[in-house]
Amino acid sequence: MKTSLDCMACYLAQTLRVSRVATNVESKHLSALRRVAELIGAMDMERTPPENSVAVYRAISEITGCADPYLEMKQQANEQALAVLPEFKKKIIGSSDPLATALRIAIGGNIIDYGAMHSFDVAVAMERCLNSPFVVDHSERLLQKLRSLEKGAKVLYLADNSGEIVYDSLVVSELARLGLDVTVVVKSGPIINDALIADARFCGIDTIARVLENGTRCPGTPLADCSAELLQAFEKADIIISKGQGNFETLSESEAEIYFLLTIKCSVVGTHLAELSKTPQQELSGNGELVLFHYNGKPDV
Template sequence: MKVYYECAPCFLRQAKEALDLATEDENLKMEVMEELVGIVYNEFRKDAVSNEVGTKIHRTIKERTKNEDPYLLEKKKGNEIALKFLPKIKKIIKEKDGLEAYVKAAIVGNIIDFGALGVNFDTEKGIIENMEKDIALNHVPELEEDLKSAKTVLYLADNNGEIVFDKLLIEKLKEYDVEVTVALKEKPILNDACVEDALQIGLDDAANLISTGTDSIGVIYGDVSEEFKEIFDESDLVISKGLGNYEGITEMKLGDKPVFCLLNAKCDPIARDIGVNLGDNVVLKL
């Protein structure tokens, strides 16, 4: 996805929050922010890809502050929130049971995002409100139909905490007799889930786990490993979670395989790019 005009102030808002999490050194914050403003000045243009600019910003923060995981405490908080709501989510799913209920739970998990929504967002309130909303753009019937002819599914994970709800959907997907592989980040960036985060919640019991081979926000084809590219190319169906993956995968050559984006449209640029309203839950077949 190409940047929209609102992306520039959002990059700087995220940069400020990440710096505050990464270091308490005020002089260093000033030095790094000068660099980050320079990145936005040099990289922000009409045809720039949003997650590529964001990746450069957050890699710079990690490198300059020597803090490899600024969002570590937020990631732990995300897991705590998800586990708190897990019994309630399971109860709702059990009452409805169909694929759409599991998909909706996974999308609601996408609310646990301290990057897009900020570190002060009331995540618990967001989860409750979104569980009561329908899926505004709903390609679940197409997903269910494509699952019937697929043998392998590649699931692009997004945030820590969110993967707790992803696990419920992945277990449901296996009822369609598919082998599921979940791709996670090689190293921390924002509050994205890494392989070790997935192991902590037992996601390896439900799927094969691989890393993208990098720490990019979402997927950037030029950054990912050859192993990931091979699995991506050979998978029969791809499920892409979240904003960063949407931003990246819409810039990739997808071939003939069905690709489904599951997300909450948490910002105006994403909503406009897809053609939905801000805050809508989305299941989009590309």
């Protein structure tokens, strides 16, 4: 997915929001805005929005002196998700299809995104995810694929945000019960509220799956910049499951078959997905629509 003109205003809005989280010094807020405005003028519009955001967040970090502005919020998101995890486990156990229910909860958890949204209600989103239809619904394809895999088959699960990764553990647990070999991928350094290896360990996902850093501080998975280890895992995976907008934006035009699980929080992303999935654009406005999209390396026809 290429960077859009609409992304320019979003970068500036994120800059002001993040710099205010990082420091209360107003002069640094202004300096950050001016630096990012310069970066915007030279951006390569052929690159994906997450790739272009790396320089934006690096500039904010350098000016404010804060490498991880959302650290405290990420920890709170993890703790809040862990607190309600037993309740969701009960819902999964009591459902007619535990794996399908776990997938729904994981998609609902994708609302926890400080880059795309500055306010959200996790409780409302999680309740809605259990009862609302997916706007793009390829869940049966994913379920059939997962259940057709032999024991020991390799699943590559690209995680997105902290907090959300707690809900991802529900899916990973179900995959482990199927006898599948799951690798969960996190980022290699702080960027927005994306999950790091510390978040994976905090929620215990490392006890049921291998955890792998992708080698970048990009809020997505830009394969050209990822580590050799990640690329090898990507190549050898029997199935790839991708969480969140950033991963979708960086992989939506790759040659790999990927199952994308996300909520749509941006009209630009919604428009792009509508084109790929042949969905009416008005149905993907960017207001939290639930999506499970099967991408097989070319647009569905």
